[in-house]
Amino acid sequence: MKRKIERVLVTGGAGFIGSHLCRRLLQEGCEVLVFDNLLTGRMSNIEELLGHPKFRFKHYDVTNYLYVEGELDAILHFASPASPADFERLPIQILKVGSLGTHKALGLAKAKGARLLLASTSECYGDPEVNPQPETYWGNVNPIGIRGVYDEAKRFAEAMTMAYHRHHQVDARIVRIFNTFGPRMQLNDGRAIPNFFRQAIRGEDITVYGDGSQTRSFCYVEDLVEGIWRLLNCVHVGPVNIGNPNEMTLLGMAKKIIEVTGSKSRIVYEPLPPDDPKVRRPNIDLARKVLDDWHPKVSVEEGLQRTCAYFQAELAQEKKSK
Ligand code: UDP
Numbered sequence: 001m002k003r004k005i006e007r008v009l010v011t012g013g014a015g016f017i018g019s020h021l022c023r024r025l026l027q028e029g030c031e032v033l034v035f036d037n038l039l040t041g042r043m044s045n046i047e048e049l050l051g052h053p054k055f056r057f058k059h060y061d062v063t064n065y066l067y068v069e070g071e072l073d074a075i076l077h078f079a080s081p082a083s084p085a086d087f088e089r090l091p092i093q094i095l096k097v098g099s100l101g102t103h104k105a106l107g108l109a110k111a112k113g114a115r116l117l118l119a120s121t122s123e124c125y126g127d128p129e130v131n132p133q134p135e136t137y138w139g140n141v142n143p144i145g146i147r148g149v150y151d152e153a154k155r156f157a158e159a160m161t162m163a164y165h166r167h168h169q170v171d172a173r174i175v176r177i178f179n180t181f182g183p184r185m186q187l188n189d190g191r192a193i194p195n196f197f198r199q200a201i202r203g204e205d206i207t208v209y210g211d212g213s214q215t216r217s218f219c220y221v222e223d224l225v226e227g228i229w230r231l232l233n234c235v236h237v238g239p240v241n242i243g244n245p246n247e248m249t250l251l252g253m254a255k256k257i258i259e260v261t262g263s264k265s266r267i268v269y270e271p272l273p274p275d276d277p278k279v280r281r282p283n284i285d286l287a288r289k290v291l292d293d294w295h296p297k298v299s300v301e302e303g304l305q306r307t308c309a310y311f312q313a314e315l316a317q318e319k320k321s322k
Pocket of ligand 1: 190196207273
């Protein structure tokens with residue numbers, strides 16, 4: 001029988017994706033508890049939710065023992081720094097939340113008989129030799145490179161999740177999230193889209209790493225959240241890619257952002273960081289099959305327009321507070 005999802009814990013609920021998920025869960029009528037240590041999450045992402053009668057926030061590091069009173073139907077484990085800039089800044093924290101944090105979340109899921117949905121990543125595929133990437137591809141990861149801390153933490157988290165599923169019958173879902181963008185991304189998190197918007201709006205040089213021919217496929221956050229909600233409510237166990245298959249070069253993305261912002265910035269080229277994937281594009285056949293024909297609805301152009309308004313407001317706010 002399909003279990004109704006009524007009471008949910010979101011780890012990392014004050015982060016970019018977590019905070020969008022919390023809003024969706026509240027809209028669906030769920031009671032939402034958030035645990036977040038605010039390492040990369042921000043209270044401003046969830047400020048207006050704090051007064052909601054079905055929302056509760058706890059400042060907590062989920063690598064420690066998790067205690068929740070009462071019943072729990074689902075745990076969405078989204079806590080983790082996720083920007084490549086964080087891989088060098090917070091390597092141990094990333095390894096700990098992917099391993100110890102996932103272990104604690106799974107232990108709680110087992111104790112409560114709750115469904116666990118793990119936020120995994122396209123980084124599981126590393127620098128892929130297969131493009132687009134289906135879930136059956138095992139990846140090409142450098143375990144000891146600078147990206148290895150995130151890639152291996154998430155691969156370990158997937159392995160641990162499947163072990164708890166097989167060994168303890170924990171009801172598990174795994175979403176492999178591809179590049180996602182939208183409002184509430186941090187201006188200074190170091191990723192391409194926030195960097196390009198910040199630089200374009202301020203009229204600074206736009207820093208394209210390498211020659212900009214590397215590709216990514218960018219999904220608007222609303223589409224991602226719809227996919228995650230469907231995954232939470234479906235019966236499929238095992239990883240499912242959620243992302244927008246619209247693949248483009250980074251140079252192409254820089255030009256789109258210049259256009260959307262009407263900026264006069266120039267593009268400058270900087271060295272490509274080690275192990276930077278050359279291509280990335282999700283194969284979403286499985287998502288379409290198991291998630292009732294889920295596919296992205298918001299075009300990259302439309303998503304960039306909406307995100308532009310957010311970054312303009314953030315930068316105006318930053319200027320005022322200086
Ligand atoms: N990138 C770039 N300029 C920047 C930041 C990133 O050209 O200011 C490139 C980066 O090298 C990568 C791509 O943009 O090839 C996407 O990087 P991001 O940090 O957004 O996430 P990733 O997909 O690498 O995890």
